Amino acid sequence: MTARALIVDDEADIRALLEITLSRMGLETQAAASLDEARHALASNSYALCLTDMRLPDGLGIELVRDIQIHHPDLPVAVITAYGNAEDAVESLKSGAFDFVTKPVDISTLRRLVNSALQTSQAPAPPQVEAATDQPQLTGETPAVEELRRMIAKLARNQAPVHIRGESGTGKELVAKMIHAQGSRAEKPFVPVNCGAVPTELMESEFFGHNKGSFTGAVADNPGLFRSADGGTLFLDEVGDLPIHMQVKLLRAIQERKIRPVGHSQEIDVDVRIISATHRDLQQLIAQGQFREDLYYRLNVIEIDVPALRDRRADIPTLAKTLLTRISERHGLPQSELSQDALRTLVSYDFPGNIRELENILERAAALAENEQIETTDLRLQPSARIDPANEEEPTTTKSQPANIDDSLAQAEKARIIDALERTRYNKTRAAELLGISFRSLRYRLKKLGID
Numbered sequence: 403m404t405a406r407a408l409i410v411d412d413e414a415d416i417r418a419l420l421e422i423t424l425s426r427m428g429l430e431t432q433a434a435a436s437l438d439e440a441r442h443a444l445a446s447n448s449y450a451l452c453l454t455d456m457r458l459p460d461g462l463g464i465e466l467v468r469d470i471q472i473h474h475p476d477l478p479v480a481v482i483t484a485y486g487n488a489e490d491a492v493e494s495l496k497s498g499a500f501d502f503v504t505k506p507v508d509i510s511t512l513r514r515l516v517n518s519a520l521q522t523s524q525a526p527a528p529p530q531v532e533a534a535t536d537q538p539q540l541t542g543e544t545p546a547v548e549e550l551r552r553m554i555a556k557l558a559r560n561q562a563p564v565h566i567r568g569e570s571g572t573g574k575e576l577v578a579k580m581i582h583a584q585g586s587r588a589e590k591p592f593v594p595v596n597c598g599a600v601p602t603e604l605m606e607s608e609f610f611g612h613n614k615g616s617f618t619g620a621v622a623d624n625p626g627l628f629r630s631a632d633g634g635t636l637f638l639d640e641v642g643d644l645p646i647h648m649q650v651k652l653l654r655a656i657q658e659r660k661i662r663p664v665g666h667s668q669e670i671d672v673d674v675r676i677i678s679a680t681h682r683d684l685q686q687l688i689a690q691g692q693f694r695e696d697l698y699y700r701l702n703v704i705e706i707d708v709p710a711l712r713d714r715r716a717d718i719p720t721l722a723k724t725l726l727t728r729i730s731e732r733h734g735l736p737q738s739e740l741s742q743d744a745l746r747t748l749v750s751y752d753f754p755g756n757i758r759e760l761e762n763i764l765e766r767a768a769a770l771a772e773n774e775q776i777e778t779t780d781l782r783l784q785p786s787a788r789i790d791p792a793n794e795e796e797p798t799t800t801k802s803q804p805a806n807i808d809d810s811l812a813q814a815e816k817a818r819i820i821d822a823l824e825r826t827r828y829n830k831t832r833a834a835e836l837l838g839i840s841f842r843s844l845r846y847r848l849k850k851l852g853i854d
């Protein structure tokens with residue numbers, strides 16, 4: 403059956419252009435010149451795609467987007483906005499449009515948009531119970547995780563930029579991968595980049611690419627992250643770490659959907675969906691002048707919060723089991739199990755490093771355990787050695803404990819601190835956050851424990 407598209411525009415010229423382009427792509431088209439006509443058409447026919455202009459004689463295209471979300475939630479709708487009117491574009495994405503195109507309508511952009519809409523509307527429903535095993539999965543049954551799954555499935559169906567907030571190790575990258583894997587871009591690359599790890603001087607060429615020889619040290623061609631992710635998703639992890647000059651360039655690239663590789667005079671079209679994440683408070687960074695507000699609104703069209711593990715403790719047993727399976731597969735070892743007591747201990751632990759910390763604890767415990775049963779002592783958790791940031795005193799657990807408890811506490815503390823430093827590439831501010839202590843407190847501990 404030929405897919406049918408509904409085109410809503412009051413300007414005859416644009417209608418004709420859209421109709422010609424879409425029929426050349428093999429679609430059947432139907433046109434409406436007002437909101438009212440469009441509503442009638444939607445009520446009496448079914449469509450694979452709707453394209454609507456923003457300004458219509460009897461109202462705004464965005465109203466149609468909202469109607470469609472309610473009455474035809476599976477119908478992808480894109481909005482045509484005036485050039486440079488970013489607010490309209492952002493508003494329509496927020497209301498549920500899967501994408502937008504600016505006037506004057508660029509035919510190749512339009513074609514890409516139509517193809518991606520058709521893939522979305524023909525894509526099978528997001529995998530629920532029996533998902534393919536290579537699909538990234540979220541473990542957990544708490545309402546918070548159920549809600550997260552629902553959001554992911556919904557966001558996978560549009561193209562709007564998504565910003566993921568959550569503490570370190572909560573699964574932000576996993577969420578980003580799931581949005582990608584369940585959407586129309588799944589067959590195209592998912593390209594993650596840790597914005598805090600790219601050296602400032604290489605940033606522009608890392609993002610936008612360069613040709614061999616375009617600057618000293620450019621020994622080979624580099625397509626850059628945008629082109630590597632073309633057709634797919636670019637995941638900007640720790641986006642709050644981007645230096646301001648790069649924020650300006652990134653904003654341009656996202657707005658114009660064009661990039662200019664270092665040393666090139668021509669701009670190149672790119673089609674990437676941007677998903678960003680951070681564990682930092684971007685609003686606060688904006689207030690401190692370290693993050694551009696315009697970029698924030700561009701990235702943050704839809705925001706999604708990933709809960710901390712301590713706020714969904716009921717998931718700890720299932721997660722521990724999933725992670726133990728993963729660990730045993732990784733090392734080709736028999737799967738370990740947690741003793742009742744060990745499980746109880748884990749459930750009451752605070753996990754400042756969230757799921758990643760749980761995974762590390764289990765990995766170490768599986769290696770330390772005498773057999774396939776992990777006991778509380780194998781967890782090497784020192785909850786009493788966790789430092790209260792408000793109180794820089796020594797932990798007071800020594801009284802009723804064996805004589806060498808101080809040493810073993812210090813050792814455990816040292817191991818946790820070194821682990822945090824390694825995981826944050828020796829960024830002390832982030833290491834302190836990961837450990838749930840203040841920067842001052844970390845400095846004090848480094849000195850006390852003789853860590854250089």
Ligand SMILES: Nc1ncnc2c1ncn2[C@@H]1O[C@H](COP(=O)(O)OP(=O)(O)OP(=O)(O)O)[C@@H](O)[C@H]1O
Binds near residue numbers: 575
């Ligand atoms: N719900 C979950 N089910 C199973 N595994 C999970 C879940 N959430 C996270 N993980 C695992 O936890 C680890 C950390 O997740 P991820 O890297 O996505 O976190 P993050 O929030 O992006 O971390 P960071 O802020 O440090 O970049 C990964 O190994 C991931 O597979």
